[in-house]
Each structure stands twice: as C-alpha cells, then as structure tokens.
Amino acid sequence: MTNPAIQFEKISRHFGDVKAVDEVDLEIRDGEFFSMLGPSGSGKTTCLRMIAGFDRPTSGRILLYGQDVSDLPPFQRDVNTVFQDYALFPHMTIEGNIGYGLMIKKVPVSERKRQVDEMLDLVQLPGFHWRKPSQLSGGQRQRVALARALINHPKVLLLDEPLGALDLKLRQQMQVELKAIQKKVGITFIFVTHDQEEALTMSDRIAVFRDGKIEQIGTPAEIYERPATTFVAGFVGTSNLISGETAKRITGDARMFSVRPEKIHLATANEKIPAEMYSADGVVREVIYLGLYTRYMVELDGGETLVVIEQNLKSTSMDVLKAKDQPTRLLWSKDHINHLGA
Amino acid sequence: MPSKYSAEKASLGLRLGALGTLLFLYVPILIIFLYAFTTDEKTFSFPLPGLTTKWFGVALGRADLWSALTLSLQIALIATASALILGTLAAAAVYRSNFFGKDAISLLLILPIALPGIVTGIALRSAIGSLDIPFSYWTIVIGHATFCIVVVYNNVLARFRRMQGSQVEASMDLGANSFQTFRYVVLPNIATALLAGGMLAFALSFDEVIVTTFTAGQQTTLPIWIFSQLTRPRDRPVTNVVAMFVILITFLPIFFAQKISAEASDTEGDK
Numbered sequence: 001m002t003n004p005a006i007q008f009e010k011i012s013r014h015f016g017d018v019k020a021v022d023e024v025d026l027e028i029r030d031g032e033f034f035s036m037l038g039p040s041g042s043g044k045t046t047c048l049r050m051i052a053g054f055d056r057p058t059s060g061r062i063l064l065y066g067q068d069v070s071d072l073p074p075f076q077r078d079v080n081t082v083f084q085d086y087a088l089f090p091h092m093t094i095e096g097n098i099g100y101g102l103m104i105k106k107v108p109v110s111e112r113k114r115q116v117d118e119m120l121d122l123v124q125l126p127g128f129h130w131r132k133p134s135q136l137s138g139g140q141r142q143r144v145a146l147a148r149a150l151i152n153h154p155k156v157l158l159l160d161e162p163l164g165a166l167d168l169k170l171r172q173q174m175q176v177e178l179k180a181i182q183k184k185v186g187i188t189f190i191f192v193t194h195d196q197e198e199a200l201t202m203s204d205r206i207a208v209f210r211d212g213k214i215e216q217i218g219t220p221a222e223i224y225e226r227p228a229t230t231f232v233a234g235f236v237g238t239s240n241l242i243s244g245e246t247a248k249r250i251t252g253d254a255r256m257f258s259v260r261p262e263k264i265h266l267a268t269a270n271e272k273i274p275a276e277m278y279s280a281d282g283v284v285r286e287v288i289y290l291g292l293y294t295r296y297m298v299e300l301d302g303g304e305t306l307v308v309i310e311q312n313l314k315s316t317s318m319d320v321l322k323a324k325d326q327p328t329r330l331l332w333s334k335d336h337i338n339h340l341g342a
Numbered sequence: 343m344p345s346k347y348s349a350e351k352a353s354l355g356l357r358l359g360a361l362g363t364l365l366f367l368y369v370p371i372l373i374i375f376l377y378a379f380t381t382d383e384k385t386f387s388f389p390l391p392g393l394t395t396k397w398f399g400v401a402l403g404r405a406d407l408w409s410a411l412t413l414s415l416q417i418a419l420i421a422t423a424s425a426l427i428l429g430t431l432a433a434a435a436v437y438r439s440n441f442f443g444k445d446a447i448s449l450l451l452i453l454p455i456a457l458p459g460i461v462t463g464i465a466l467r468s469a470i471g472s473l474d475i476p477f478s479y480w481t482i483v484i485g486h487a488t489f490c491i492v493v494v495y496n497n498v499l500a501r502f503r504r505m506q507g508s509q510v511e512a513s514m515d516l517g518a519n520s521f522q523t524f525r526y527v528v529l530p531n532i533a534t535a536l537l538a539g540g541m542l543a544f545a546l547s548f549d550e551v552i553v554t555t556f557t558a559g560q561q562t563t564l565p566i567w568i569f570s571q572l573t574r575p576r577d578r579p580v581t582n583v584v585a586m587f588v589i590l591i592t593f594l595p596i597f598f599a600q601k602i603s604a605e606a607s608d609t610e611g612d613k
Contacts, residue, residue, distance in 0.1 A: 101517050
C-alpha cells in the first residue's frame with residue numbers, strides 16, 4: 001500500500017494566544033477528494049496553508065507521501081494551490097499564467113506550449129492563450145487558476161474555497177466539473193470550504209473542523225446520517241436535537257439524539273403508530289412553502305420545536321398552508337435517529 | 343470617452359475663476375519665456391524693445407552654465423537611482439511584514455517631504471559637519487536622496503497595496519524562489535510606479551535649491567547658478583533662457599509621471 005498523501009502528526013499552529021490549529025492528527029489518502037469543512041476561524045484554511053508551506057506549524061510534523069515537508073519553503077513542495085482570489089498574474093497572458101510553473105522549471109518553450117494547450121483543453125478554454133486575466137469572467141479565471149496549478153502535476157492539489165466568488169448556478173456546474181477533472185487526473189484534491197452542500201457534493205471524505213480541532217472525519221453519508229457531535233449535526237444540514245425528558249418519552253432513553261427534518265413524516269393527529277416508528281405529538285406553528293418542499297415548525301407537547309421538511313409531491317401551496325395551527329402526529333423510523341456524544 | 347466627463351457646461355463664474363487661477367499660475371512663467379527673447383539686457387521693460395535669439399547662443403557658450411547643468415543632471419540621476427532602490431526596499435518591508443514601530447517608521451520616511459527644506463538643510467549640514475565629512479558632490483546626493491526616497495516609497499507602497507491578491511504566494515507555490523518571484527511577478531507589477539516615482543524624484547532633485555545650499559561645498563548646481571545670477575544683472579536674458587529649459591526639463595518628467603499613474607489606475611489589472 002502506498003503512503004498516505006498527507007499525514008498530520010500532532011500539528012498545532014498558534015497565533016499568540018490563539019490556537020488556530022490544536023494538535024490535529026489527520027491522514028489523507030492517495031487519490032481522494034478530501035474536504036475540510038468548517039465555519040470561518042475553525043482552522044481549516046490554516047491547515048491548508050501549512051500543507052502549502054505559507055505557514056509553518058508551531059509544533060508537529062507534516063508528511064507528504066511519507067516525506068517530512070514541515071520545514072520546506074512553498075517552492076520546494078510538490079503541491080500546488082488554487083487560491084480563493086485566483087491570484088492570476090494580471091500582467092501576463094493566459095498562456096503565460098498557465099505556463100509559469102514550467103517557465104520557472106526551464107521547460108523548453110515548445111514543450112511548454114504543448115502542455116498549456118493540453119491544460120486549456122482540460123479546463124475547456126481552448127484558444128484563450130493571448131487573453132489577459134482581466135478579460136475573463138470569474139468562472140473562466142477559476143479554470144485558468146486550476147490549469148496553472150495542474151500543469152505542474154503536483155502530488156496534491158490544494159483548493160482554498162475556490163468557488164466562493166461564483167454565483168450559485170456556476171458554482172454547481174463547477175462542482176461537477178471539478179470532481180470530473182479530479183477523476184481524470186487522479187491527483188489527491190484537498191478542498192477547503194465552509195459550504196456543507198459543496199463538501200457533500202464532491203468529497204470522498206470530509207473533515208469537519210471546529211475551533212482548531214477536527215470534530216469528525218467520514219464519508220459524506222456518514223457525516224450526514226451519523227453526525228458524531230451536536231456541532232456536526234447542526235453544521236452539516238439541519239438537525240432536530242432532542243434530549244432529556246422528551247427523549248425519554250419518545251425512545252425510552254434519556255440520551256440525546258438527532259433526527260433529520262426530511263426523515264420525519266407529518267401525519268394526522270390520530271394516525272396509528274407502526275411498530276418500527278417513533279412518534280411525537282404536537283401542533284404545527286409555522287408553515288413555510290418553498291416550492292420544492294415545505295418546512296413546518298412543529299411545537300411538541302413537551303415544548304420543543306422540531307423542523308419537519310416534506311416534499312411537495314402532490315400538494316400545492318394551498319394545501320400545505322392549511323396545516324398551520326392544526327394538531328399533528330410526527331412519525332419517523334427508528335433507524336433514523338442518531339445518538340450523540342457531547 | 344464621453345462618459346468620463348459631464349456633458350453639462352460649467353457656469354460662467356466657475357469658468358472665469360478657473361481661467362483666473364490658470365493665469366495667476368502661468369503668467370509669470372510666460373513672462374520668463376518672453377524675456378528670454380528680449381534685446382534689452384538689463385531691465386524688464388515692456389513692451390519689449392526688440393526680439394532676438396542671441397541669448398541662446400550666449401547661453402550655449404557659457405562654460406560655467408554647462409558645468410552646473412552637468413552637475414545637476416548627475417546628482418539628480420544618482421539621487422533618483424538610490425531613491426528607487428532604497429524606497430522600494432522600504433515600501434516592501436512596510437507592506438510585507440508587521441513589526442513593532444511600523445507606523446512610526448512609515449511616518450518617519452514620509453516626514454522629510456513635509457519638513458521645511460531649510461530644516462532638512464541645516465540638520466544635514468550640522469550632521470555632515472560634525473562627522474567631519476567634506477562637503478562635496480556626494481553630500482549633495484545624500485541631501486537630495488532624503489526627499490527623493492519619499493516619493494518613490496509612496497508610489498511603490500500604494501502600488502503594493504493595490505496589487506491583486508496572493509500573487510507572491512502563488513508564484514512561490516508554482517516553484518519560483520524569492521528572486522524569481524521578484525523578477526517575474528513583483529517587478530512587472532510595480533514597474534510603472536517606479537517609473538512615475540523616479541521621474542518625480544528626478545524633477546524634485548533637479549531644481550532643488552535650499553537643501554543644496556546647505557550640503558554643497560564649492561559645487562554649483564544649475565538652480566544655484568541661476569540664483570547667483572540674480573545678483574549679476576548683466577546677462578539677465580541668459581538666466582531666462584536657462585529658466586526656460588529648466589521648466590521644460592522638469593515639466594516633461596512630471597507630465598509623463600502623471601500620465602503613467604493615471605493610466606495605471608484607469609486600467610488596473612489590465613496591463
């Protein structure tokens with residue numbers, strides 16, 4: 001088996017008293033699309049910058065395919081970065097930008113030209129050689145930044161929220177494309193984002209960061225269906241957290257659990273409770289019609305409010321709005337609850 | 343570009359005011375141009391008794407004038423060159439790193455341009471004197487560099503602040519070491535700022551009188567030569583001829599410096 005692409009051994013990065021990254025251990029596998037997900041200030045970007053070499057760990061070691069790179073400057077590491085602001089060189093043409101790494105390595109001009117052509121094809125910008133970055137749209141600059149990094153065939157490609165500046169449609173399109181490009185080139189991608197949907201869409205595995213530590217590492221499905229902590233349950237998607245008395249009444253166990261809003265079925269007040277289901281009674285307090293689905297806020301008899309999402313398969317807005325202030329019975333499968341630690 | 347200027351005409355009063363200001367600024371200069379061609383060699387009589395170009399010939403033949411001009415050009419070039427290097431380094435240090443007293447140092451760098459020349463001059467004179475350095479060509483260069491550094495520093499720092507994003511990091515990330523990054527990324531980004539700052543510094547140095555008076559030994563720069571002519575009214579029109587050339591020599595770099603800065607900000611990120 002090959003070495004992991006990236007290994008963190010007790011990596012810490014302190015800025016004065018602030019522990020931006022706090023004793024993180026991490027292993028990123030060869031060839032995977034790995035996302036670092038977390039709110040701003042959670043340490044994910046600092047981790048990325050330490051892999052790139054722009055930042056040095058206060059303590060700990062970083063291994064790149066088994067080689068200790070902790071003390072190497074950025075230009076001696078076999079990784080490349082796609083920056084959040086793209087950081088294209090405004091005074092160079094697109095060809096100059098993409099060929100920059102090869103120019104520095106003194107690759108002959110004809111060979112450089114051939115590889116730039118190849119990259120422009122890969123990112124679907126054929127014929128853009130002589131344009132300047134200022135003449136491109138945000139999405140096109142994004143592709144150039146990607147090509148400029150990939151042309152060096154890095155062992156690991158780092159992406160620092162590269163889709164943040166794009167509008168929603170373009171972002172969704174780029175998500176699919178990025179994933180396809182990663183499959184094609186077979187390079188390990190490390191993707192930093194605060195957008196949980198983005199992370200769920202593209203990743204093989206996700207690490208959820210909070211306050212300089214990793215809360216959970218897992219596949220998108222694991223993270224979503226089996227969040228390990230209340231933070232993960234709340235940060236990735238929406239979760240209903242139920243604990244104490246109410247939990248005991250529903251499951252017979254006072255331990256806290258989470259259940260996703262879309263797993264809950266909104267039934268009539270007296271509907272029969274099947275054996276494999278949990279149930280809770282309450283009153284619909286709020287109905288928010290969102291086209292594709294409707295979001296209900298249901299106040300349980302115990303006082304908690306649960307969020308329930310139902311797709312509008314047959315109902316229209318007129319139907320769903322009638323549910324407001326009606327008593328209801330919530331039903332969900334016993335498989336769909338997830339007991340949480342802290 | 344029609345969009346750049348308002349189509350509406352300014353009011354009559356405003357236009358008269360603008361005209362008045364321009365006249366106020368430029369009539370004295372026009373007078374110098376005019377009296378460079380007079381046949382009267384002692385007084386400023388008007389109307390001119392006659393027109394002649396003989397003073398240009400007289401000016402060309404004056405060896406003291408030529409040596410003053412050469413000295414001024416040399417000093418301006420050397421002061422500008424050292425200001426370009428030192429100003430850029432200072433700007434890079436202040437922009438790139440955070441250190442204790444950074445703001446204070448930034449202020450100290452800018453201060454010489456605001457300090458009255460007479461203060462700078464007298465300070466330099468006593469400093470140079472107390473160090474037992476003979477007043478010479480090089481003391482003049484040092485004096486000029488004090489205010490030349492400022493304009494370069496300011497121009498380059500402003501450009502650094504406008505430089506887009508993480509270009510330096512991107513360059514290092516793509517395998518370039520510090521020198522290559524400077525050569526291929528930083529320098530092209532600040533090139534026009536260096537040109538503009540350099541031209542301005544050159545113009546400042548070329549017509550400097552006060553600091554030069556305090557830091558020069560026996561040397562006579564062109565402005566000092568002109569100044570000394572005031573007490574010798576004999577070839578007065580020659581002075582005017584020289585003044586005319588000084589105006590042209592200083593006007594051109596400032597004109598181009600302005601054009602370059604304006605272009606750079608118009609087409610930011612579009613070079």
